[in-house]
Amino acid sequence: MMGTLTIAGLGPGNEAMVTPEVSAALASATDILGYAPYVARVPPRPGLRLHPSDNREELLRASEALRLAADGRQVVVVSSGDPGVFAMASAVFEALEQAPHYRDLPIRVLPGITAMLAAAARAGAPLGHDFCAINLSDNLKPWAVIEKRLRLAAEADFSIAMYNPRSASRPEGFGRALAVLREAGCGERLVIFARAVSAADEKIETVSLSDATPEMADMRTLVIVGNSQTRRVGGWVYAPRQVR
DSSP: OOOEEEEEEOBSSOGGGSOHHHHHHHHHOSEEEEEHHHHTTSOOOTTOEEEEEOTTOHHHHHHHHHHHHHTTOEEEEEESBOTTSSSHHHHHHHHHHHOGGGTTSOEEEEOOOOHHHHHHHHHEETTSSSEEEEEOOOSSSOHHHHHHHHHHHHHTTOEEEEESOOOSSOTHHHHHHHHHHHHTTOTTSEEEEEESTTSTTOEEEEEEGGGOOGGGOOTTEEEEEOOTTOEEETTEEEOOSSOO
């Protein structure tokens, strides 16, 4: 009997932000695979096998999910936020490309609320006009590519959502990113630091880029750099819909 493979987004952290579609998939799953902290968000129950793994084992995790589904299991691979945004959906399809004998498996991708969208909602509407998202981790791409994309995004006057800004293993990267944006003339832009959005220790802080420091972010922080027209209204930050 052929099983199924679902790739699901758990949202930014609060259970209220998990979609009903994802909740139903988790309720009917026989196996949950994912990065250990994300798997820990799924309550154990009889008949459910949890398969936590390290954050750098995405392809191994994806391959194991395909194998389990082919063996007749109802498999769910979980990511935080949305599985298609710097997460497991791409890894599963990469593994599938390398294993064509699994291509007839029933696979579905269930969206989730991203950290970027949850952070933007907390701050107001900083993504109200054209924007882009850039992952600052150089684990899977060279720093030169990150720097080029930052410069081009600044030149195009996008609002920029920056994922994975500063880890213990590469604390210098975010400082370099801030320097690149300052060199590109973005020093007066507003920057939103949204840490642990929807969790009990959530913190939202907005400063100008010229006042931003690397220590204001960690791996639980989503950083949004406004475009040249982004401004405050009361305690809110928004990007006007009309470009002048």
